[in-house]
Amino acid sequence: MSPAAVNSWQAVQEEVLRRIRVRAWKPGEMIPNEAELAREFGCARATVNRALRTLAEAGVLDRKRRAGTRVTLQPISKAIIDIPVIRREIEDRNQRYGYAMTFRRIEPAPLSVRARLRAASDMRLLHLIAVHLADARPYVVEDRWINLDAGPKAEQVDFSRISANEWLLANAPYTHGDLSISAEHLRAEEAELLDIDASGAALTITRTTWNGAQAVTTVRLSYPPGYRLNTAL
Amino acid sequence: MSPAAVNSWQAVQEEVLRRIRVRAWKPGEMIPNEAELAREFGCARATVNRALRTLAEAGVLDRKRRAGTRVTLQPISKAIIDIPVIRREIEDRNQRYGYAMTFRRIEPAPLSVRARLRAASDMRLLHLIAVHLADARPYVVEDRWINLDAGPKAEQVDFSRISANEWLLANAPYTHGDLSISAEHLRAEEAELLDIDASGAALTITRTTWNGAQAVTTVRLSYPPGYRLNTAL
DNA sequence: CAGTGGTCTAGACCACGAT
């Protein structure tokens, strides 16, 4: 009656997914507990645990102590978007990477930027604008503010030679951050840097990072029309 | 000399992250192997394994059998974006959910849609356009094609009463899919449905799902200007 | 308060792949 032993956690996961797909276990329904499944599959409970825990992280199952495990009623797809260093993003496309800084000044930030950084008005900020190039063609515009109070070394760095993107990664550790994706009208100067009509819709990624309570940097990346972020489900 | 026992995998993970942040272990460098760390921390190797494996999944470490574990040279941030059912997305914002279908026809698909579905020209496709409302105001436009060869029941469903978004989730299982995010110029009819100026930039999510080799559905969600996808890093 | 998932342990075997 019982099937051949299913004794790898991937195999358990596959079998569980199969039962969910064929509606043997329906959305919202409880499934047997770990000990029971371990007995059925002829494997250790830890193996079942690994399989079910991973499915819960993926949003397929809901698990609660004492209450047991049930199939998620309204699964939330989790789209995992990889955000690589820009140089690498370009080189992975087999294009030649290039970079040009077009603006650098220590200046007071506009309110919108101060809000992102939760910054007092007296925070010393370095403002950089740069273009990243793929095969000598504009690929993305980077508009960045760096908190000099957090890492004063940044003031001495020659950002016309190394991109802030890379320098910060290697020199400014952060503990956490947030990221936001939106569609924006290209600003005139960004359109000019990207060498396209000003009429386009730009995919924009805004990222702000912190080291403990201290803001490190905030950056706004504007990609030209046509750019897509892709992921598998 | 050795610290108090670090015997939860989260504690091990914290300590490893701390060492990376303070540059005790530098990017590109090898770190001690699992057995050694287990000895140092006074815990089982499985505990160290769980901590390091999770960090590798997060892109902080690179692990290879025999070659050992090293700190990732250029970490790829993985932004995890939750894509909930639209009804839930709206209700989670404490707004009242509403829905209106504005178009329904079985018709041949344009080339762009056939390409997404990898569809032959004779595939029977149901085309739906609908608006989802938050507090009676347009929230997102859904432009969907459903493969009737995959689930013929869809032809009988009254999609003016239940959104395809929800019906498919409950009735059309899929094994895999892909998702793409881009910024698009709003089409005139979409702008009208969203009740805004046609000049805006729309964040667009395109999702296609498959059941085995068979296409299930493809959908294009167009959000009005100002919409943001957020995530923590 | 009792049943469920969450985790840790000590030991074992194995797959991979750098050398």
Add this chain to the structure above:
DNA sequence: TCGTGGTCTAGACCACTGA
């Protein structure tokens, strides 16, 4: 070839929380 991470096991204790 052989050291490293990947995984499985059997058993144990614990934290949470629903009944």
